[in-house]
Amino acid sequence: QAREFRLGILTPNGHPWNKAALKVGDMLKAETNGRLSLTVFHSGQLGNEAAMLQQMQSGALDMGWIMAAELGSRVPAIAAITAPYVVDSTPKIAKLVRHPVAMKLFDVLPRETGTVGLAWGITGMRAIFSARDISSLADIRGMKLRINATPVYRDFYQALGAAPTPIPTPAVFDAMTNGQVDGLEADLEFSWNQRFDKVSKVILQMNAVFMPMIALVSGRVWQTVPAGDRELITKTVKTALDAQIDELALNEPKLIEQFRAAPITIRTANVADAQAVIQDFDKIWLPKAPVLADLRKAGASL
Amino acid sequence: MITTTAFMIIMLVGVPIGLCLCIAGMVYIMASGNPLLFQSFPLQLFGGVDSYGLIAIPLFILIGEIMNGGGITRRIVDMAMAFVGQLRGGLAYVNILANMFVSSILGSATAQVAIMAQIMVPEMEKKGYDKTFAAGLTAYGGMLGPIIPPSVMFVVYSVLAQVSVSDMLIAGIVPGVVLTVMFCVVIALMGYVYNYPRAEPMTVRQRISTILGACPTLLIPIVIVGSILGGLANATESAAVGTVAAALIGRYWTKEFSFSRLPEMMLRAGIYSAVVLFLVAAAAVFSWVLIFGKVPQEAAAWIQSVAKDPVSFMLLVNVILLVIGTVIDGIPGLIMTVPILLPIATEVYGIDPRQFGVVVVVNLVLGLLSPPVGLCFFVAAAVTGAKPGKMFLVTLPFFGISCVLLVLLSLYPFLSLALLK
Amino acid sequence: MIDQAITSAPVIAPYRVITGASNRLLAVERLAIMGLMFLLTGLILVNVVTRYTGFPIYWIDESAVYSVVWLTFIGASAMTRLRLDFSVTMLTERLPPGPMKIAKVISTGAVVAFGLALAAMCWLWMDPVGIARAGFDAREFAGDSFNFLYTERTQTLNWPTWVLYLILPIFAVSMTIHGAANILEDLELVPKAALPGFRLSDIDAVN
Ligand code: NA
Ligand code: NA
Numbered sequence: 001q002a003r004e005f006r007l008g009i010l011t012p013n014g015h016p017w018n019k020a021a022l023k024v025g026d027m028l029k030a031e032t033n034g035r036l037s038l039t040v041f042h043s044g045q046l047g048n049e050a051a052m053l054q055q056m057q058s059g060a061l062d063m064g065w066i067m068a069a070e071l072g073s074r075v076p077a078i079a080a081i082t083a084p085y086v087v088d089s090t091p092k093i094a095k096l097v098r099h100p101v102a103m104k105l106f107d108v109l110p111r112e113t114g115t116v117g118l119a120w121g122i123t124g125m126r127a128i129f130s131a132r133d134i135s136s137l138a139d140i141r142g143m144k145l146r147i148n149a150t151p152v153y154r155d156f157y158q159a160l161g162a163a164p165t166p167i168p169t170p171a172v173f174d175a176m177t178n179g180q181v182d183g184l185e186a187d188l189e190f191s192w193n194q195r196f197d198k199v200s201k202v203i204l205q206m207n208a209v210f211m212p213m214i215a216l217v218s219g220r221v222w223q224t225v226p227a228g229d230r231e232l233i234t235k236t237v238k239t240a241l242d243a244q245i246d247e248l249a250l251n252e253p254k255l256i257e258q259f260r261a262a263p264i265t266i267r268t269a270n271v272a273d274a275q276a277v278i279q280d281f282d283k284i285w286l287p288k289a290p291v292l293a294d295l296r297k298a299g300a301s302l
Numbered sequence: 303m304i305t306t307t308a309f310m311i312i313m314l315v316g317v318p319i320g321l322c323l324c325i326a327g328m329v330y331i332m333a334s335g336n337p338l339l340f341q342s343f344p345l346q347l348f349g350g351v352d353s354y355g356l357i358a359i360p361l362f363i364l365i366g367e368i369m370n371g372g373g374i375t376r377r378i379v380d381m382a383m384a385f386v387g388q389l390r391g392g393l394a395y396v397n398i399l400a401n402m403f404v405s406s407i408l409g410s411a412t413a414q415v416a417i418m419a420q421i422m423v424p425e426m427e428k429k430g431y432d433k434t435f436a437a438g439l440t441a442y443g444g445m446l447g448p449i450i451p452p453s454v455m456f457v458v459y460s461v462l463a464q465v466s467v468s469d470m471l472i473a474g475i476v477p478g479v480v481l482t483v484m485f486c487v488v489i490a491l492m493g494y495v496y497n498y499p500r501a502e503p504m505t506v507r508q509r510i511s512t513i514l515g516a517c518p519t520l521l522i523p524i525v526i527v528g529s530i531l532g533g534l535a536n537a538t539e540s541a542a543v544g545t546v547a548a549a550l551i552g553r554y555w556t557k558e559f560s561f562s563r564l565p566e567m568m569l570r571a572g573i574y575s576a577v578v579l580f581l582v583a584a585a586a587v588f589s590w591v592l593i594f595g596k597v598p599q600e601a602a603a604w605i606q607s608v609a610k611d612p613v614s615f616m617l618l619v620n621v622i623l624l625v626i627g628t629v630i631d632g633i634p635g636l637i638m639t640v641p642i643l644l645p646i647a648t649e650v651y652g653i654d655p656r657q658f659g660v661v662v663v664v665n666l667v668l669g670l671l672s673p674p675v676g677l678c679f680f681v682a683a684a685v686t687g688a689k690p691g692k693m694f695l696v697t698l699p700f701f702g703i704s705c706v707l708l709v710l711l712s713l714y715p716f717l718s719l720a721l722l723k
Numbered sequence: 724m725i726d727q728a729i730t731s732a733p734v735i736a737p738y739r740v741i742t743g744a745s746n747r748l749l750a751v752e753r754l755a756i757m758g759l760m761f762l763l764t765g766l767i768l769v770n771v772v773t774r775y776t777g778f779p780i781y782w783i784d785e786s787a788v789y790s791v792v793w794l795t796f797i798g799a800s801a802m803t804r805l806r807l808d809f810s811v812t813m814l815t816e817r818l819p820p821g822p823m824k825i826a827k828v829i830s831t832g833a834v835v836a837f838g839l840a841l842a843a844m845c846w847l848w849m850d851p852v853g854i855a856r857a858g859f860d861a862r863e864f865a866g867d868s869f870n871f872l873y874t875e876r877t878q879t880l881n882w883p884t885w886v887l888y889l890i891l892p893i894f895a896v897s898m899t900i901h902g903a904a905n906i907l908e909d910l911e912l913v914p915k916a917a918l919p920g921f922r923l924s925d926i927d928a929v930n
Contacts, residue, residue: 006594012464013645043462043641045593047342047349050875050884054345057869060338060594073878074871114869144779149878154781165779166879168354170457171536173467179533180774193464220869316815316830318808320799321837328840343844344891351795357787360763360794535771542767568760569753575791576756576798577807583795673811680809691813 003229005038005062005221008052013042016189017065017121017213020244027236036229038063057114059220065121067213069150075112077105080289084156084208085278087299088271090124093210094249097122098242101298105291106214115216118234119241122212123187124252129200130183131176133265137206137273146172146184148211152285156209157185159280173199187211188255189248197264205268215241305330309629319675323584323629327591334595343587350586350634351579354538355454360575361541362408365522366417367567368545372552372559374519375421378403381516384509387501391493393429394439396501397422398485401443402450405478407523407544409452409537411632411670412578415444415678419685430499437688438697441671441678442485445704448667450478452537455667458633459659462640473656473718477664477711484703492699518555522547577684578677585634593638602642612651616712619643620665624705627669632677635666653715660718661711668704738913745804745904746916748897752801759794763787782879789880789887796894803834804901824909831905838899845892848872849885 007024011017018040025038046052046061049070055061072079080086087096096102097120106117134140141161147153149166157164167175167184175181176199184196187210197203215237222230259266286292309326313319324347331339369375382396382403389395401418408414419440426436448455451471460467492498504512525547529535535543552559592598601622609615627635640662647653670678671694679690694701711717770783802808815826850870857864861873875884907913 012462013641014464039596039599041593043637045637045641046590047346048352051342051345051349053871055339055342057871058338058341059869060336060342074875111866112871112874114865114871142777144774144777149781149785151878151881163777163779164781165774166781166784167536168784170355170460170467171538174530175536177468178531180536195466312830312833313811314814315826315833316810316812317833318803318810318830320808321833324837324841325833340844341848344841344848345888347841348792348888348891351792352788354784354788357763357767357791360760360791361767364760364764529771534775539767539771542764543771545764546768565757565761568757568764572756572760572794573798573802573805573807576795577802577809579791579795580799580802581809675809683809684807689812690809691811 002035003037003225005036006041006046007038007063007065008041008044008046008055008061009065010044010049010052010067011042016244016248018042020121020240021065023240023243024236027240028233031232031236036232053113053115056216056218057220059218062218062221064115064216064218065213066216067211069148069211071109071113071214072150072152075108076285076289077108077291078214079150079152080285080292080295081105082150082152082209082211083285083292083295084152084281085271085274085299086292086295087210087302088207090210090252091249092299092302093122093125093212094245095302096295096299097212097245099298099302101291101294109214109216110219113216114219116219116222118215118217118237120212120214120245121241122245122248123210124189124248124255125205125207126185126187126209126211127191128183128185128204128206129176129191129196130202130204131179131200132182132202134183134202134204135267137269137277140183140204143182144180146175146181148185153185153209155284156277156281159277172196176200185209188252188259192255192258197259197262200264203259203264203266205266207268207271208274304333313674319680320580320584323581323588327588330591330595336594339591339594346587346590347583350583355458355633356579356582358454358538358541359410359413359578360571361538361545362410362413363416363574364567364571365408365541365544365548366413366420367571368548368552368559369417369519369522370420371563371567372548373556374522374548374552375400375404375417377516377519377556379421379425380512381519383501384504384512388503389493390500391489391498392501393422393426393431394489394493394498395486397426397436397439398443398446398482398489401440401446402478402482403523405446405450406452407526408447408541409454409457411444411447411667412677412681414447415441415681416574416685418443419682423682423686423688429501432696433686434688434692435696437682437686438679438693439489439700441676441682441693442697442700442704444678444681445667445671446478446482449474449481449664451475452540453663455633455636455663456659457537458636459640459663462636463644463655463659465655465659469656469722470659472721473660474663476717476720477660477707480710480717481664481704481707484707485700488699488703518551521551574681574684578681581675581677582632582634585630585632586637589630589634589638598638598642602646605643606646606650609651612653613713615647615651616653616661617709619647620661620708620712623662623665624668624672627666628672629675631666631669631672631675635669636662639666654719656722657711657715657718661708664704664711665708668701668708671701671704738907741900741907742904742913742916745900748900749801749804752797752897755797756794756801759790759797763790763794766790782881785877785879789877792887793890796890800894800897800901803898804904806905827909828906831902831909834902835899835906838895838902842892842895842899845895849888849892 021040028036049066052064056064068082109115109117143162144165145162146167147157147164154164165181305326308329313322379400382399386395422440423436427433456470460470526540526544529540529543609618647658648655673694679693683690766783766787773780853868854864865871865874872885908915
């Protein structure tokens, strides 16, 4: 019978994830002659990610595309995929999230969050935008660095010797302009939209961490969907997000060209310098999320 | 339909507005047959105020309390008086000019009204103005708060629309100045019709000494702006730095402030903030329920089918926002409408997102001054005891001129974009 | 007169319980509002100083946000008792005294009704019986009920979120008590309380 799904997402309309979500809706409609449809609620209109999860758990909301930061604060195994140097380039992120080890992380979701994971979506590798002239990981020591407030990132940047400083997203540009922080870390696409290059001297590509998201379905709702439809929805979401992943990996060189055309220096940090930091980090996180070892192995094999 | 009826009835019976929004939301949940939403209701109420941007409200209100308690606002008003007090309706101009000055310190309309009403309304009443008019005028002065930078609303918009924060703040400068001038024109016209009083004449010597006496109060905006530019604080935190500056100036320069009165000021600022913040929470719940029921989405589809070109689209958006703004205004109004209207504006009609932002923000700020839910009037009422409904009626010309500004902003993009590269 | 006072005394006693509870609650709320305002200002100033000197404290922003949330609901409860909440009076103020009193009782009744409804919604959401039945084992409870409330923690403070959410049931209960006290006043069953400690300029004149 006809059914309409609701999908909540935090990013604004126009973000690659949102475009993919809209595509899922179009594909479902086309495949089923309009029997299944999907409404996308952009920009956290249904509340922040915690609120969307709660609505999925009660069964009020059907789907939510939730970032690994929010899920990682509940499920350490999910946080593990955001650990530093699991992979060292954006094309490898694209491979990692489709690797069986990454897909296996979904197994704990029903028990730990009441939701079912269908597929990963990604953003590119995060870089440091610095107001000072920096060229290596060692230069990060002592920097007041605005970071995404998630425990993995805090531990990583602390291990690098930075002073992690949470600043609310809307205030970041001004915080850089006025020197409340010496730098910030973000993915390149978001940084281009916010034009962080205009308030920075150097972009340091660390190729260390990235922030993916998981396309989730409410566990309660999933039980009420016929098996054939479940298969169709899973396939459709995978197709749309596969395309998102490939496109993002393909676009990264173009994005870097855009930054090169701007008056800002782009440098790449030497991954070999990071061994001690990785060890410090794993001392904290391996006991919490043993799956991190498997992820590192998988990442190295790509 | 049931929701609208229920809302109208309980509102007219005199149920507090915040509760009207909550109860209407519950009625809508019941009518839509999705009782699971009741379980999420408390969390949405919580989430409505779980936002860093809102911290600014109690801090800005506290700054106002301390500025008033330390005789600082009084000196700002005196200074404006020394400049324009001699004109017919002098104190009305003083009100708007002092508001424009304070707008460059504060980022929230309600906080600004709370501050300015305490000082301007008794003063204007003393000089023979109608209290309701004085309170209403101050409420319109508060409109300048979120239009002239700093502005909490432009910050929220820039997040929703993914445009640069500094672009949005700069885009507000010209509309803010234009609105100030327009308000002054209205005062001039009304001044002749209602024969507004002039202030007592001042000698040049008196004027100079008044202006000099007020000079140290200029330290507060300097400290606030300085703490931002110097990398000490962000826009929100600068309010806390400003409270320290205001307390020190009040204690050691004007000598009217004493620290023993601080708890009482904290209490007042806390209560005023809660009055505003609870409405924000209630509006958030209400708009969440409507969004879940796809009411805004359906409206957007309808707009697209009606508006054939950018101009008619912008005008239609203005009308719709004014209607929505009667009940849901300010930040909750932005959260509810921008994600739905902005993609249509930019993709279908090719409108600059920054111009669109200025129009939407100014419109929803004007919503703070439209009945039945008009936060600025409510705050002015809470502080002065004047009646919100009457306030709206006696200041109708200001509402009219604000609508004219909206039309101008919709028709002429350069008003918003002139200062941007 | 005296007879009347004596005979009506036992009837009045339960009313006294309600107004007494409401007034004591208000005294606590008054201190809490002051305390939260001091806390908020202090947190922000400490944040400014520590970040400027290069030792930013990671959890301050989050603490400040939650202080404001608690301030909102505690303040909203207090303003219910103080009758500072905004309402539309353009119709009611034109009514004759009789209907006016009825409208007043209805609107105060709505406060109580909403307080009770919110308490019920909090009960559904927080499911105290369910968590107790699961032996206060949050994971087991979540597995059975799909309610993960008790397993969540905040981003930077790392507190259990349910502790912070407690303000909602507290708000529901305190608003109900304040609303009940207001109804008793509206029905003229008890005299209007003076509510000392809240001198908010002319604010008492509103509504
Ligand atoms: Na302002
Ligand atoms: Na309004």
